[in-house]
Amino acid sequence: MSAVVRHLRFHGRGGEGVKLASRIVSRAAFVAGWTVQDSPLYGAERRGAPVVAFVRCSDGPIHERGYIEMPDVVVLMDHSLLAHLDAAVLHGLGEDSLLLVNTAQPAEEIKAGYAVPGRVVTLDVSTIALDLLGHRWLSAPMAGLAVKATALAPWPTLAQAVAIELTEIGLDSEFVERNLRATQQAFEAAPAVGWAAAGKAPPPARASATALFVLPRLPARVAAPSIDAEATSALRTMDGWRVFRPVVDLTRCTRCFLCFALCPEGAIQLDSQHYPVIDYDHCKGCLVCVNECPPKAISEVREEAA
Amino acid sequence: MRRDLLTGNAAAAWGARLAEVDYIPAYPITPQTEIIEDLAQWIGRGELEARLVTLDSEHSMLTAAGAAAATGARVFTATSSQGLVYGFEMLYTVAGWRVPLVLVNVSRALAAPITLEPDHNDVLAARDSGFLQIHAETCQEVLDSVLMAYRLTEHPDVLLPVLVNLDGFYLSFTREPVSLPAAAAVREFLPAYQPVHAKLSAGHAMAQGVAVLGGSAYAFFKYQMQRAAEAALAVHAGIAAEFADRFGRSYGVVEGYQLDDAEWVIVMANSFSTVGKAEVSRLRAGGEKVGLLRLRLVRPFPVATIVAALSGRRAVAVIDQNISIGKGGILFAEVASVLRGGSAPPLRSFIGGLGGRRFRSEEFDLMLAALRQAEHSGGSSEPHLLFSETEYLQLREMLRIAHGQK
Ligand code: SF4
Ligand code: SF4
Numbered sequence: 001m002s003a004v005v006r007h008l009r010f011h012g013r014g015g016e017g018v019k020l021a022s023r024i025v026s027r028a029a030f031v032a033g034w035t036v037q038d039s040p041l042y043g044a045e046r047r048g049a050p051v052v053a054f055v056r057c058s059d060g061p062i063h064e065r066g067y068i069e070m071p072d073v074v075v076l077m078d079h080s081l082l083a084h085l086d087a088a089v090l091h092g093l094g095e096d097s098l099l100l101v102n103t104a105q106p107a108e109e110i111k112a113g114y115a116v117p118g119r120v121v122t123l124d125v126s127t128i129a130l131d132l133l134g135h136r137w138l139s140a141p142m143a144g145l146a147v148k149a150t151a152l153a154p155w156p157t158l159a160q161a162v163a164i165e166l167t168e169i170g171l172d173s174e175f176v177e178r179n180l181r182a183t184q185q186a187f188e189a190a191p192a193v194g195w196a197a198a199g200k201a202p203p204p205a206r207a208s209a210t211a212l213f214v215l216p217r218l219p220a221r222v223a224a225p226s227i228d229a230e231a232t233s234a235l236r237t238m239d240g241w242r243v244f245r246p247v248v249d250l251t252r253c254t255r256c257f258l259c260f261a262l263c264p265e266g267a268i269q270l271d272s273q274h275y276p277v278i279d280y281d282h283c284k285g286c287l288v289c290v291n292e293c294p295p296k297a298i299s300e301v302r303e304e305a306a
Numbered sequence: 307m308r309r310d311l312l313t314g315n316a317a318a319a320w321g322a323r324l325a326e327v328d329y330i331p332a333y334p335i336t337p338q339t340e341i342i343e344d345l346a347q348w349i350g351r352g353e354l355e356a357r358l359v360t361l362d363s364e365h366s367m368l369t370a371a372g373a374a375a376a377t378g379a380r381v382f383t384a385t386s387s388q389g390l391v392y393g394f395e396m397l398y399t400v401a402g403w404r405v406p407l408v409l410v411n412v413s414r415a416l417a418a419p420i421t422l423e424p425d426h427n428d429v430l431a432a433r434d435s436g437f438l439q440i441h442a443e444t445c446q447e448v449l450d451s452v453l454m455a456y457r458l459t460e461h462p463d464v465l466l467p468v469l470v471n472l473d474g475f476y477l478s479f480t481r482e483p484v485s486l487p488a489a490a491a492v493r494e495f496l497p498a499y500q501p502v503h504a505k506l507s508a509g510h511a512m513a514q515g516v517a518v519l520g521g522s523a524y525a526f527f528k529y530q531m532q533r534a535a536e537a538a539l540a541v542h543a544g545i546a547a548e549f550a551d552r553f554g555r556s557y558g559v560v561e562g563y564q565l566d567d568a569e570w571v572i573v574m575a576n577s578f579s580t581v582g583k584a585e586v587s588r589l590r591a592g593g594e595k596v597g598l599l600r601l602r603l604v605r606p607f608p609v610a611t612i613v614a615a616l617s618g619r620r621a622v623a624v625i626d627q628n629i630s631i632g633k634g635g636i637l638f639a640e641v642a643s644v645l646r647g648g649s650a651p652p653l654r655s656f657i658g659g660l661g662g663r664r665f666r667s668e669e670f671d672l673m674l675a676a677l678r679q680a681e682h683s684g685g686s687s688e689p690h691l692l693f694s695e696t697e698y699l700q701l702r703e704m705l706r707i708a709h710g711q712k
Binding site: 023026027030035036037038039040041043062063064065066067211212213214215222225226227228229230232235 | 311418419422475476479480481482483577578580581583584587662664669672673676690691692693694695698705707708709710711
């Protein structure tokens with residue numbers, strides 16, 4: 001197996017276009033002549049929940065599947081995930097790996113702030129998307145950042161990949177055009193850093209292997225897949241899921257209770273005067289409340305600025 | 307021929323499209339639904355001339371599939387996991403009718419607990435039903451196997467339905483380069499179905515699956531299914547040779563990887579075999595003479611081929627991505643049952659990949675170490691349940707939360 005396999009791992013949240021971004025990158029590599037494999041990993045689909053996707057590019061066959069443990073490149077759609085250890089964004093990164101982050105913060109700040117090994121490139125892709133697409137649609141411009149930074153393919157190849165992937169999911173040509181402009185802007189703004197010199201070789205055989213772990217038998221009280229306590233979900237905060245924060249303007253609120261009734265997370269309570277109070281520890285930022293509020297008393301504030 | 311990036315699901319749908327199926331009874335379930343969505347879209351755009359009908363359950367879906375096949379239609383359907391076991395009764399029924407059809411199963415572990423990721427307890431539960439089973443490793447193999455499955459199921463010596471299995475997520479949602487054969491070339495390989503038996507029509511009344519009492523008639527019909535399944539081995543060989551001739555890709559009933567001079571052999575099936583092959587290469591680079599045998603045709607079970615491939619090795623590990631609770635690995639038991647006598651190697655059983663659990667590289671080192679021991683200490687059929695201490699500690703942490711301990 002002398003093939004060099006390059007590994008890209010994408011992290012983001014449900015709804016941010018992680019899977020599509022990975023598919024555009026892999027399509028660009030495919031059109032450029034690489035052998036590729038792409039796959040997403042997610043649970044029961046939920047907006048805001050962490051999602052991962054993988055792209056492998058090789059100059060030969062790919063004898064791998066599933067989770068990428070040791071990525072050459074991590075593409076991060078949403079820098080708020082860095083603070084979430086469960087998302088394991090930095091897992092497997094080394095001194096020669098590359099972290100590409102959508103954020104307005106400078107790369108040095110991210111590198112120092114989160115002790116990131118290896119190189120960091122940042123680009124405010126959200127602002128590009130908001131400017132050119134009118135929405136935080138990140139897939140194509142994030143692919144622009146990834147393809148440029150890794151020098152995986154030239155612009156015309158990437159443009160072809162964007163058009164193929166966006167058309168395949170049924171977007172109209174006008175929207176594809178706008179995405180192409182956003183992608184090009186990200187592509188041009190990103191530095192071409194390139195891969196580390198060599199692809200990651202699999203670890204050698206371990207002669208020191210001793211014994212396989214033997215799983216003990218536990219009593220059914222703990223061995224059954226049941227949740228034996230109330231409100232365990234309250235132990236888990238979701239504040240980091242938000243890209244936008246809903247903020248209520250009480251002067252415009254008519255106390256109609258709609259937001260309270262419709263919040264899918266039960267994150268809105270009513271105070272003694274029946275005004276809504278948002279529990280920001282458990283609000284996942286789906287913005288259902290913003291859309292449903294009849295007098296438009298709830299506004300969305302970008303989380304970094306909140 | 308053109309090359310495109312396709313998921314395993316899209317490859318399955320392309321198989322049905324190129325087979326020019328007539329009828330597609332459908333019921334959605336993750337991670338299979340994309341297959342039906344693709345087919346529905348093509349029918350909607352006029353690119354595929356077939357009738358797609360959504361049914362009220364997998365039970366009805368399989369009934370409709372069998373009934374349509376009995377009219378001489380070429381039938382395709384797909385399901386996964388809970389859906390397959392929900393339709394379970396009809397697997398036996400339809401197979402007993404001796405009608406040809408192709409059912410794709412996208413493997414997903416069975417509840418409870420509930421998950422979306424794959425293992426093979428779903429498809430292997432159907433192993434005694436009379437459906438033949440092809441287990442695919444790659445997206446390309448999914449497409450090719452669907453085409454080959456139609457030849458197999460429609461062959462007059464066989465006429466048993468065929469189940470093509472692919473892993474959820476690891477193939478279903480994974481895109482790889484896939485060569486799409488030209489429609490004309492497929493038409494030559496797989497001409498329109500000409501039923502020789504079971505051709506229900508308005509002018510030709512028939513009864514399927516009649517009642518028989520007294521045992522001997524029942525036994526006769528079941529034995530005939532066994533004979534047909536046995537015949538399927540030779541039929542498959544012919545189809546595979548023709549497929550290789552026409553399309554340049556050859557598929558055996560099993561696949562050997564670095565097997566010829568291997569002293570130690572790992573037996574696996576489905577998409578995780580890819581990971582097994584990489585581990586074999588890694589161990590080879592370290593000087594270990596390891597090889598892999600991938601089981602592809604699981605029903606009929608290719609006994610002679612497996613005996614020939616495994617006899618005389620120093621030791622063999624079977625990795626099952628399934629568990630028969632109270633016994634262990636299903637494929638281990640099947641492989642062990644055919645290896646007897648002086649040249650039979652010592653065997654070790656490992657369970658891994660349940661619910662999509664990832665294999666760790668060091669586990670292959672440890673399995674090899676266990677094989678070295680097995681060579682000296684001989685037979686053992688106790689399954690080893692692959693799990694790491696790190697995972698165990700993480701699980702304890704989850705359990706702590708589940709029990710409300712802060
Ligand atoms: S409805 Fe509003 S408060 Fe509730 S989770 Fe969504 S954004 Fe947060
Ligand atoms: S939906 Fe709007 S108006 Fe109604 S209670 Fe909520 S914030 Fe107030």
